[in-house]
Amino acid sequence: MGPDAPRVEAQLVIAILGAGTMGAGIAQVALQHGYDVVLYDVAEPGLAKGRAGIEKQLARLVEKGKLDGDARDAALARFTTTTDLHALVAADLVIEAAPESLAVKQDLFRFLDEACRPDAVLASNTSSLSITAIAACARHPERVIGLHFFNPAPLMALVEVIAAQQSGAAALETGRQFALALGKTPVMCQDTPGFIVNRVARSFYGEALKLAGEGAPMPAIDACMRAGGFRMGPFELMDLIGIDVNFAVTQAVYGAFFGDSRFRPHPIQQRMVAAGRLGQKSGQGFYAYPAGPTPATPMPHGDPQRLVLVGAPADLATWASRLAHHDLILIDATHLPTGSLVPDLAGVLAGFEVTPGALAWLAERVPALMTTDLTRTAAAHAKLHRKPVCVVGHQDVAFAGEGLRPAVGGFYEVPDQLGLVFPRILAMLVNEAYFALGEGVASEADIDRALCLGANYPHGPLAWGSKLGLARVVALLDALRHTLGEERYRAAPLLRQRVETFQDAPAVVTA
Numbered sequence: 001m002g003p004d005a006p007r008v009e010a011q012l013v014i015a016i017l018g019a020g021t022m023g024a025g026i027a028q029v030a031l032q033h034g035y036d037v038v039l040y041d042v043a044e045p046g047l048a049k050g051r052a053g054i055e056k057q058l059a060r061l062v063e064k065g066k067l068d069g070d071a072r073d074a075a076l077a078r079f080t081t082t083t084d085l086h087a088l089v090a091a092d093l094v095i096e097a098a099p100e101s102l103a104v105k106q107d108l109f110r111f112l113d114e115a116c117r118p119d120a121v122l123a124s125n126t127s128s129l130s131i132t133a134i135a136a137c138a139r140h141p142e143r144v145i146g147l148h149f150f151n152p153a154p155l156m157a158l159v160e161v162i163a164a165q166q167s168g169a170a171a172l173e174t175g176r177q178f179a180l181a182l183g184k185t186p187v188m189c190q191d192t193p194g195f196i197v198n199r200v201a202r203s204f205y206g207e208a209l210k211l212a213g214e215g216a217p218m219p220a221i222d223a224c225m226r227a228g229g230f231r232m233g234p235f236e237l238m239d240l241i242g243i244d245v246n247f248a249v250t251q252a253v254y255g256a257f258f259g260d261s262r263f264r265p266h267p268i269q270q271r272m273v274a275a276g277r278l279g280q281k282s283g284q285g286f287y288a289y290p291a292g293p294t295p296a297t298p299m300p301h302g303d304p305q306r307l308v309l310v311g312a313p314a315d316l317a318t319w320a321s322r323l324a325h326h327d328l329i330l331i332d333a334t335h336l337p338t339g340s341l342v343p344d345l346a347g348v349l350a351g352f353e354v355t356p357g358a359l360a361w362l363a364e365r366v367p368a369l370m371t372t373d374l375t376r377t378a379a380a381h382a383k384l385h386r387k388p389v390c391v392v393g394h395q396d397v398a399f400a401g402e403g404l405r406p407a408v409g410g411f412y413e414v415p416d417q418l419g420l421v422f423p424r425i426l427a428m429l430v431n432e433a434y435f436a437l438g439e440g441v442a443s444e445a446d447i448d449r450a451l452c453l454g455a456n457y458p459h460g461p462l463a464w465g466s467k468l469g470l471a472r473v474v475a476l477l478d479a480l481r482h483t484l485g486e487e488r489y490r491a492a493p494l495l496r497q498r499v500e501t502f503q504d505a506p507a508v509v510t511a
Contacts, residue, residue, distance in 0.1 A: 013038060015091035017108060019050025019081070022125055023097035025153030028054045029182050031075040032067070032154075038088055039081045047081045054079070057154065089115040093178060095147055097125040100248075105129065106137040113138035121171045123147040127198055128252040131164040131191045141166035145175050148195060149184075150454050158453035159184045160195045185453055187446035193256030196442050197454035198249055200461060202263050203428035205246060208234035209266035211424065215415045218286050220396075223296035223412050224421040227395035229458030234425075235286040236293055239279035243272045243286075261488040262432065299397070299413055301325055302406020308366065310336070310358060326407065333358055363387055368404055374423050375479040378416045393420035418483050419476050427476045429457075430465035431492050437462065438494030471499045 014030045016023045019041035027039045031054070041047040058075060061067035080087075088094060094112055098104050105124060112122050122144045124134050135144035146162025159179040163172055172188070179186035189195050194202065208221050212235075222233020238246045247269045254263040272278070272285065279285035287293040306327040309316050316330045331337065336358060356373075363369055363385035370390050371381060378400035381389040388401025390408060397408045398416040405413075414421050433447050442450070448460020465473050474491045481489035 012036070012092040013090060015040065015088035015094045016097060017041075017085075017088070017094065018097035018099075018125075019047045020097065022149060022151060022153060023095075024050040024053050025151065026095055026097060026125065026149055027079070028057055029154050029184075031058075031079055032061075032071075033182050034078075036078045037080070038091060039079070040085060040088055041081075041083060044083055047083060051079075051081050085111060086115065088112070089117070091116065091120060093121045093123065093174065095123045095125055100126060100128060100252075102129050102133060105134050109134055109144065110137050113140055113144075119143075121145065121174045123175055125149055128194060128249050128256075130193075130256070131162045132166065135164040135166045142168035143171045145171050146189075146191070146195070147175050147179070150197070156454065157183075157185050158197070158450060159186045160189050160197065160450065160454070161186045162189045162191055162195055164191045185449065187442060187450045189442045189446070189450075190440060192436070192439065192441045194249070194253040196436065196447055196450040199253060199441075200429060200432045200436060200447070200451055201455050202250060202253055203432045204425060204455075205234050205238060205250065206263065206266065207425045207428045209268050211417060211421055213266060213268055214417055216417060216421060217296065217414075219293060219296040220412050220414050221421050222293065223298070224393075224395045224414070225425065227298075227412065228422045228426070231456050238269075239285035239287055239289075239293075242279050242281055243269060244278045247273050261486060262435075264488065296412055299405060299409050299411055301409030305407050307370075307407060308362070310362060322410070323407075325409075336361055359385065368401065370404060370407060374419050374476050377418050391416070391420065394422045394426075396420045396422055419480055423476060424480070426461075426464065426468070427473045427480075428489075429461045430468070430470075430473050431477060431495060433461035433465070434492035434495035434498075438492055465495075470495060470502075474499050 013036045015038045016027050017040045019039050023039065027037050030037050039047065039050060041050060055076065058067065058072045062069055062072050094116060096105060096108055098108060105126065109122060116122065118140065120143065122138070124131060124146050125148055126134070126146065127148055131144065131146040135141035138144050141164065144164055145167045146160065146164070148160035148162060150156035150158050161172060161175045161179065176186045176188065187196060193199060211221055212218055218235045222236050225233045232240065247265060250263065250265045250269070254260070254265055257263050276282060277284045280289050283289050304326050306329070307323060308329045308331060309319050309323070310331045311319070311333050313332060320328055320330060333355070359369065359371060359373065368388040369381065369385055370392055372392050373381070374391065374393065376384070378389045378391045378398045381391065382400035388403055390397055390399045390404045392408060392411065395412060396414045397411040398414055398420060399405065400416060419427065436442065436447055437444055444462050448462050451457045451460050474496055477489045477491045481487070
């Protein structure tokens with residue numbers, strides 16, 4: 001078989017370097033799908049632990065009826081372990097899952113490049129190091145690729161197939177076909193710091209830490225993100241992953257991007273690591289364990305009030321369903337009535353498409369304003385309109401003045417910070433996805449697929465941004481950049497280009 005032909009037949013030999021959690025997990029999946037597997041580690045105790053873990057997991061699958069006993073026995077018969085690197089040289093595909101040290105990985109790939117067959121594909125499972133730098137030490141770098149599995153490998157569906165500058169098309173196709181043969185979903189990715197998932201997801205953690213540093217309670221941040229569809233909030237997730245692990249990846253990506261402020265680590269995380277508060281594994285992180293986080297409680301619904309909702313018809317329907325316990329008057333923002341409104345209104349919720357002019361019109365007619373315009377804080381709105389104001393996001397709300405809290409029950413109250421919580425974190429995720437897309441890191445479909453499968457996001461950030469409205473994302477980013485004076489909020493060139501090309505940007509941004 002020539003070097004240009006993909007090789008994914010089950011009889012081929014897969015060699016895996018590293019018997020830790022990732023290496024053993026990849027070995028287990030390959031065994032379950034009919035491959036011969038050689039698992040290497042530097043010392044026998046680590047190797048024995050890896051093998052025992054695989055045998056235990058296969059036994060559990062048999063107990064649950066997901067694997068029959070004969071298949072388990074056949075898989076184990078195809079499984080060998082070794083502490084001798086020379087035992088890997090006959091493999092068709094070698095997957096390195098060694099510790100995250102560039103020097104260690106380069107030494108391994110120098111050996112593999114010299115010792116393995118010329119047509120063998122050499123892959124690294126690194127999550128943060130450059131595949132191009134790893135391939136640079138090989139005499140035949142065209143056969144070096146990245147195959148980034150996600151933890152736990154037997155359960156997570158995503159595999160990032162990463163192309164170094166030197167990677168050949170045949171090697172990349174072999175990696176893609178291998179992932180498909182394992183029942184995984186491969187996404188094709190250029191070699192960039194953090195690849196797709198670990199790059200874009202930096203915003204999920206980084207902006208949450210930024211908000212916490214500005215005074216937002218961590219339980220409220222987590223609650224807002226869960227209420228918006230994420231399975232876990234950023235602080236809960238960092239505790240699960242390990243704050244030290246998350247901090248190390250952030251540092252690696254930040255350094256690889258030469259100190260770009262979009263990826264800057266936060267001192268809060270650094271202090272947690274210095275204090276040994278690493279999350280669930282240390283019994284104390286952002287929350288205490290085993291009890292875990294005490295969830296934030298949404299604001300209770302008060303007595304029904306008369307409210308006017310102003311906005312586009314589709315948006316009015318969405319907000320009307322969330323405020324159905326109130327006496328509602330719905331007004332199309334494009335056909336504002338003349339004259340006065342009912343004088344005893346408790347407040348007005350300005351809908352998604354409301355303009356500053358419409359807000360000014362409302363402020364003249366009602367005693368208080370509820371607005372979804374996120375380009376100003378509640379305090380700034382109150383000063384502008386000389387009325388008590390609350391700013392409502394997707395799941396969160398901030399106040400300047402009293403008397404409006406009962407009208408927005410079911411939301412989480414957060415400090416009066418520009419952009420609130422959910423819209424601000426989501427805008428940063430959308431923005432980073434557009435940076436990656438504009439740089440040709442991956443296709444639009446693969447970026448969204450990667451974040452849904454690799455990070456369990458409810459929607460891909462690019463699709464989510466389109467649903468929200470790209471002009472609104474840019475308006476919020478511009479407001480944050482202007483108000484906070486930080487380049488981390490600069491809009492991705494492709495994102496701004498799409499707004500300028502396909503639509504007129506509104507003057508306000510809403511959740």
